[in-house]
Every structure is written in C-alpha cells, then in structure tokens.
Amino acid sequence: MKREEEVKVLSRERLAEDVFSIRLESSIGGEALPGQFVSLYTRDRTKLLPRPISICEGKEGELRLVFRIVGGGTHEFSRLMPGEGIRIIGPLGNGFPKRKGKALIIGGGIGIPPMLFLAESRNKEDNIIVTGFRDGDTFLLKELSENGSVYAAIENPGLEADEDHGQEEKFSGVVENESGAEGEDSGAKVKDPVEKNAAGSVFRGAEFTSGWAKGNVLNLIEEKGLSAKVIYACGPTPMLRAIKEYSLRNGIEAFLSLEERMACGIGACLSCVCNSEKIDDHSLVKNKRICVEGPVFPSEEIIL
Amino acid sequence: MSEKGCITEDNLRVNIAGVELKNPVMTASGTFGSGMEYSEFTDLNSLGAIVTKGVALTPWEGNKTPRTAEVTSGMLNAIGLQNPGIDLFIKRDLEFLKAYDTVVIVNVCGKTVDEYVEVVKRLADTRADMLEINVSCPNVKEGAIAFGQNKDALFNITEKVKRAAKQPVIMKLSPNVTNIAEMARVCEAAGADAISLINTFTAMKIDIYKRKFALANRTGGLSGPAIKPIAVRMVYECAHAVKIPVIGMGGIASGEDAIEFMMAGARAVAVGMMNFNEPFITKQILRSMLQYIQDYNVRDINELVGCVN
Numbered sequence: 001m002k003r004e005e006e007v008k009v010l011s012r013e014r015l016a017e018d019v020f021s022i023r024l025e026s027s028i029g030g031e032a033l034p035g036q037f038v039s040l041y042t043r044d045r046t047k048l049l050p051r052p053i054s055i056c057e058g059k060e061g062e063l064r065l066v067f068r069i070v071g072g073g074t075h076e077f078s079r080l081m082p083g084e085g086i087r088i089i090g091p092l093g094n095g096f097p098k099r100k101g102k103a104l105i106i107g108g109g110i111g112i113p114p115m116l117f118l119a120e121s122r123n124k125e126d127n128i129i130v131t132g133f134r135d136g137d138t139f140l141l142k143e144l145s146e147n148g149s150v151y152a153a154i155e156n157p158g159l160e161a162d163e164d165h166g167q168e169e170k171f172s173g174v175v176e177n178e179s180g181a182e183g184e185d186s187g188a189k190v191k192d193p194v195e196k197n198a199a200g201s202v203f204r205g206a207e208f209t210s211g212w213a214k215g216n217v218l219n220l221i222e223e224k225g226l227s228a229k230v231i232y233a234c235g236p237t238p239m240l241r242a243i244k245e246y247s248l249r250n251g252i253e254a255f256l257s258l259e260e261r262m263a264c265g266i267g268a269c270l271s272c273v274c275n276s277e278k279i280d281d282h283s284l285v286k287n288k289r290i291c292v293e294g295p296v297f298p299s300e301e302i303i304l
Numbered sequence: 305m306s307e308k309g310c311i312t313e314d315n316l317r318v319n320i321a322g323v324e325l326k327n328p329v330m331t332a333s334g335t336f337g338s339g340m341e342y343s344e345f346t347d348l349n350s351l352g353a354i355v356t357k358g359v360a361l362t363p364w365e366g367n368k369t370p371r372t373a374e375v376t377s378g379m380l381n382a383i384g385l386q387n388p389g390i391d392l393f394i395k396r397d398l399e400f401l402k403a404y405d406t407v408v409i410v411n412v413c414g415k416t417v418d419e420y421v422e423v424v425k426r427l428a429d430t431r432a433d434m435l436e437i438n439v440s441c442p443n444v445k446e447g448a449i450a451f452g453q454n455k456d457a458l459f460n461i462t463e464k465v466k467r468a469a470k471q472p473v474i475m476k477l478s479p480n481v482t483n484i485a486e487m488a489r490v491c492e493a494a495g496a497d498a499i500s501l502i503n504t505f506t507a508m509k510i511d512i513y514k515r516k517f518a519l520a521n522r523t524g525g526l527s528g529p530a531i532k533p534i535a536v537r538m539v540y541e542c543a544h545a546v547k548i549p550v551i552g553m554g555g556i557a558s559g560e561d562a563i564e565f566m567m568a569g570a571r572a573v574a575v576g577m578m579n580f581n582e583p584f585i586t587k588q589i590l591r592s593m594l595q596y597i598q599d600y601n602v603r604d605i606n607e608l609v610g611c612v613n
Contacts, residue, residue, distance in 0.1 A: 260370065
C-alpha cells in the first residue's frame with residue numbers, strides 16, 4: 001500500500017563522480033518490489049515537485065536509493081547526513097514480473113541501481129548482469145557480482161579493448177601520472193577521474209567482472225554471445241530501443257523500465273505517459289502512465 | 305468570548321449557485337484525476353468538492369512528452385487535455401464518485417461549441433452536481449482558451465452551454481487576457497451561474513544545457529505559488545465586476561492562502577498544483593482554516609468573503 005512517510009537517513013556514500021547512495025529507515029523497504037520507485041521531496045520550498053528515484057535495495061525497515069545528481073533537488077539529497085529526515089511517498093509503480101530461469105539483467109548508467117534489487121530477488125546462478133557505462137567511473141559492480149555474473153560495456157574506457165578480457169588478465173594501458181610522464185604501450189590515456197585500482201585495471205571494479213568490452217551493452221552481448229530466457233532492462237531510451245529490437249529479433253521475452261518527467265507520481269496528472277502499441281484500457285488512447293501502468297512494460301507493448 | 309467554543313467544521317459551509325458545500329475547499333481540475341488515485345491518501349468525504357479532469361466527447365490523446373517541467377515555486381504543464389471521453393468517464397469515474405459525500409463538479413472541454421453542448425447534455429442525469437466549462441486551457445490548438453480569449457466566442461459558448469445544462473454552470477476563466485473582469489461580465493451577461501479563476505498562465509522554460517525547450521509543446525501553463533499574487537488580484541477584480549459567485553484558485557498552499565482568496569472575494573477556493581507536493585494538503589488547509597475561524601471568532605466563513613475592499 002503506498003504511503004507518505006517522513007524517514008530518517010541511515011547512511012550516505014559517494015559511489016562515483018556524481019552518483020550517491022543513501023539508506024533510509026523506512027517501512028516501504030519491506031514492501032517494495034524490484035522495479036518500483038519512491039518519490040522524494042526536497043525541503044526547498046521553491047522546488048515543489050517530487051523526484052522519482054528507483055529503489056536500489058529494499059528490505060524490512062530499510063530502503064536504499066542510488067541516484068545521480070542532475071539538478072538542485074538531487075543535489076540536496078546528496079547532502080543529507082545520517083539522522084536527518086526526508087519526506088517520501090512509496091512504493092510506486094509496478095515491479096518486474098517474476099520469471100524462472102536465466103535472465104539477462106541489463107542496466108545502463110543510472111538505470112543500473114534498480115537492477116541490483118532485481119538480481120538480489122533471483123537465484124544468482126540465473127543472473128547474467130550486463131552493465132553499461134559512459135566511462136570508467138563505474139559503481140555497484142562489486143555488489144552486482146555477489147548476485148550474478150557481471151559484464152561491463154564501457155563506451156570510453158580510454159584504450160582499445162583487446163580480444164579477450166577477463167578478470168585474470170592484466171590490462172595494458174597508460175596512466176598519466178602527476179609528473180605528466182607516460183608509461184608503456186599505445187599512448188592512450190585512461191580518462192580522469194578513474195583511479196587505476198590495485199589489480200591494475202582500467203575501470204573501477206573491473207576485477208568483479210567476468211568480462212568487459214568497449215562500446216555499448218548490445219555490442220558486449222553479441223561479442224560475448226550472452227543469451228537468456230528473459231531480458232530485463234533499464235537505462236537510456238536509445239539503449240532500450242536497441243534491446244527491444246534485439247529481443248523481438250531473437251524471440252526473447254523482454255521487460256523494459258521506462259522513465260519520463262513526472263508531477264504527481266501517483267497516476268492522477270497524466271504527465272508521465274509513454275506511447276503504447278494498443279489502446280490502453282484506462283486512458284482509451286495509446287498512452288500508458290509510467291508511474292502506474294509502469295515503469296516496467298513488456299517490450300512489445302510500448303513504442304520507444 | 306464564550307461563543308468561541310462553538311465554532312466547528314459546520315461553520316465552514318458555503319453555497320455556490322444553490323449547491324451546498326460542506327466547506328469552501330475544492331480540488332482543481334487536472335490535478336486530482338477523478339479522485340481515485342488520491343483516495344488512497346486523503347479522505348474524499350472531507351472535501352467541499354472535487355473538480356474532475358476535463359472530459360470531452362471522445363477520447364483525446366493529449367500532447368507529446370515531456371508534458372511537465374518544474375520552475376521556481378511552480379510548474380509548467382502541457383498535458384493537452386488527455387481524457388478517456390465522456391462514455392467511460394460516466395461509467396467509471398462518476399460511478400466511483402457515487403460512494404463519496406462530496407460535491408462533484410465535472411470539468412468539460414471540447415473543440416467546438418457543439419461538442420461542449422453534447423457533453424453537457426450527457427451529464428444531465430448523472431452524479432455531477434455542477435459543471436465547470438473549460439474555456440481557458442492554453443495547451444490545445446482548438447477550443448478551450450480560444451473561447452476564453454474572445455468576448456463574443458465566450459458569450460456564445462456560455463449561453464449555449466447554459467441552455468443545454470441541467471446543473472449549474474461555472475465558467476473557468478483564463479488569465480491570459482488583457483481584462484479578466486471584462487470576461488467575467490461577459491459570462492454573467494450570458495447566464496453563467498458562477499465563474500472560477502484563474503486557469504494557468506501561458507509560460508515557457510528552456511533547458512540551457514540541452515539547449516531545448518523543457519516541454520515538447522514549447523509552452524505550457526504555469527501554476528503554483530508563483531502565480532498566487534496575480535490570481536488574488538484577478539479574483540478581486542472579478543468579484544467586484546459581477547454578482548455571481550467567484551471560485552478562486554492559483555497557488556493555494558495553505559489555509560491562510562485560502563482565506564486570502566476569500567477575503568479578495570472568492571466564495572470557495574480550489575487547490576491544484578500543491579496536491580503534487582503534499583497529497584494531504586487539502587486536509588492541512590481545512591485544519592488551518594478551522595483554526596483561523598476559531599481563533600478570530602468567525603461564526604460563519606461567509607463573513608470573510610470580500611471583506612477586504
């Protein structure tokens with residue numbers, strides 16, 4: 001049952017350049033399903049609309065949210081300290097439908113956090129988790145690796161990907177150190193702000209992956225020949241569009257989590273619609289509410 | 305002084321065009337659906353009235369997304385009057401509202417006068433207690449604000465709707481005009497039972513990082529606390545231009561705001577955008593209005609209507 005709560009922040013953590021994690025003490029945590037979200041309110045009285053944020057982890061008495069700072073509201077949330085309060089509404093939206101067997105769990109950028117919740121709710125042996133990042137400033141790879149096998153597609157890793165990359169291999173690359181001196185190899189530079197980690201890898205958390213590739217998630221899936229009985233995906237619209245097309249082409253059932261600007265967040269205002277293939281029962285037009293009929297939709301039902 | 309203890313919710317009762325409302329607080333069209341979603345939070349029975357989302361003769365798709373954008377102390381919307389059409393609305397939404405003890409005001413929209421008239425006729429023997437005629441939505445290419453910005457068109461549609469309507473007719477005015485009091489007079493002359501104002505201001509937001517309009521429709525209607533001072537001024541002007549009751553709205557966020565509108569001349573008020581900020585806002589508003597009349601020994605809320613002039 002959705003409700004409004006004033007909740008306490010339990011902890012905060014910076015995961016990447018502008019990506020933050022907060023844990024909230026909330027009864028919503030125990031009721032939330034993977035795929036659902038919560039609305040967060042700022043204390044700033046000039047910013048009146050709720051900010052919808054996907055649930056990254058939910059358990060009895062606790063909600064974890066991982067979000068990117070994209071404006072004044074999310075910036076305010078990133079500044080909350082343990083013990084401070086925040087007003088939220090949730091759980092909102094529908095969840096990912098349960099399916100048995102192997103799943104490709106695909107998260108692009110800030111679409112990754114809700115996929116952790118999903119992975120945790122399934123048998124880890126059945127989870128092939130594919131993450132996509134713009135650069136080496138990654139997050140959540142360690143936790144994801146505890147819930148399935150993890151692959152990472154990095155658009156700009158700072159060097160050309162070799163044929164086979166695995167956890168055991170050393171990555172060759174050049175890191176510009178403080179004195180500006182360059183090391184061996186190609187002369188390609190690893191992008192800031194990524195630190196070269198202990199394993200000598202070119203992106204944070206590479207040691208938790210079963211493989212990675214330069215490019216996008218679909219490049220990686222095809223390159224590694226990854227396949228499953230069902231696909232779950234969340235991320236930028238171009239990524240979802242490509243995955244929808246891939247799933248239709250290969251006859252694989254796929255569930256996509258969408259997002260759109262919201263106002264009420266509970267289905268009353270009709271701001272956050274997506275286009276549907278067929279006329280929707282509630283609206284009687286080819287629009288569905290992402291906050292109620294979604295955010296998760298079977299890929300064949302919606303037009304991206 | 306001993307009379308103070310007798311002031312209760314009953315002292316909030318108001319009457320608009322012959323319809324009794326238990327209190328002056330309504331929810332604004334477009335911000336509350338038909339109450340189904342908000343009923344999980346706030347008690348619909350506690351409301352003076354629910355004004356439902358604009359309904360047309362047939363289902364309308366509305367505008368492309370993004371349909372909303374936040375601005376300082378407010379928001380822009382360009383929903384574009386998406387609605388399921390009068391048939392499903394009567395069968396589902398009005399059926400749902402039968403279970404609640406509140407006044408139901410159905411907001412009507414259309415592209416042509418004939419469409420408005422047909423919807424109004426279909427609503428004749430339904431749960432609808434009053435009708436609010438949308439001649440002010442700025443987000444559609446035909447109908448709505450096209451009527452509200454033109455005196456002759458406004459007179460004509462008011463007259464035709466009034467002739468066809470069984471329930472009392474409220475004309476919802478647009479602030480996107482040079483002289484809103486003049487529009488109020490036009491509606492009164494054409495036979496409207498009441499007026500409600502203001503609808504949203506046509507406005508725009510540009511995202512300077514994406515270098516795009518924030519709304520797919522480019523412009524949208526501005527609502528929220530940002531518009532309240534202009535809304536209060538317009539309510540004042542209209543209340544002094546006509547004798548028919550004025551329902552005031554525009555950025556109401558508290559009981560104090562509601563009373564301010566009443567003192568400017570509104571007999572009842574509507575709360576819109578702030579429902580998105582706090583689903584229990586109407587409950588909070590009623591609570592603080594009751595406290596005001598208790599604290600200042602106002603035996604009848606109607607004493608406050610237009611008391612500042």
